[in-house]
Amino acid sequence: MRLILLGAPGAGKGTQANFIKEKFNIPQISTGDMLRAAIKAGTELGLAAKKVMDAGQLVSDDIIIGLVKERLKETDCANGYLFDGFPRTIAQADAMKDSGVTIDYVLEIDVPDDLIVERMSGRRTHPGSGRVYHTKFNPPKVADTDDVTGEALVQRDDDKEETVVKRLTVYHNQTEVLLGYYNKWAQSGLPGAPKYRKITGVGPVEQVRDAAFAALAE
Ligand code: AP5
Ligand code: ZN
Secondary structure, three states, rough: EEEEEEOOOOOOOHHHHHHHHHOOOOOEEEEHHHHHHHHHHHHHHHHHHHHHHHOOOOHHHHHHHHHHHHHHHHOOEEEEEOOOOOOHHHHHHHHHOOOOOOOOOEEEEEEEEEHHHHHHEEOOOEEOOOEEEEOOEOOOOOOOOOOOOOOOOOOHHHHOOHHHHHHHHHHHHHHHHHHHHHHHHHHHOOOOOOEEEEEOOOOOHHHHHHHHHHOOOO
């Protein structure tokens, strides 16, 4: 299974990625998680990326494309892969196509903007694994603690309301165009074209998971 998850910030890409990667036994390639790991490690790239991320803007295409290429080289892709948060611009999508990274499915998770801020403000993440919780919608078994490791959960620096609003604007201006890009490619019938599936991300997490699994079985 080789797929891309598309959707606005807070649509639930990370949440659903955790279910999908387990079901298909595939690696999750999340450029957001990779950048946050670089910030935590204090690398030069991390320091530069942090400023951009905290401003709600996109990190440059060159940096992101380089990171993904490196990651693919060192990852076991025997069963496929799941991209979460990449590609995010036409340049990234073209680079992916040109380097021969094939895709079976593009899965769009659709959530209206007015639900996003509440999702972000309650989000808590486990930095080590990328597992995602929500204080109200998807609470951990013990408050502020990861279910699997028992380690502390953290709040993301870019989940402040003004940054979330900025990220949504950037999504509509730079990333949403990819919905049409992949839809058109899927409909072209050309060899190697992916299948395009759209599900609603509104509803309980398990209901969205079941819709995602059903979409990926068609
Ligand atoms: P990234 O980490 O990719 O963030 P994002 O795309 O903005 O998406 P999020 O991680 O915020 O949301 P999500 O869809 O994963 O939702 P989640 O499952 O967590 O990128 C961060 C930054 O890095 C970017 O702004 C940019 O600067 C940079 N970057 C990353 N990739 C880049 C690239 N390719 N190019 C350039 N720059 C890049 O869910 C959100 C919350 O909602 C959680 O609390 C969750 O528990 C809850 N929730 C999930 N599902 C439901 C549900 N069904 N009902 C109720 N609540 C739910
Ligand atoms: Zn995410």
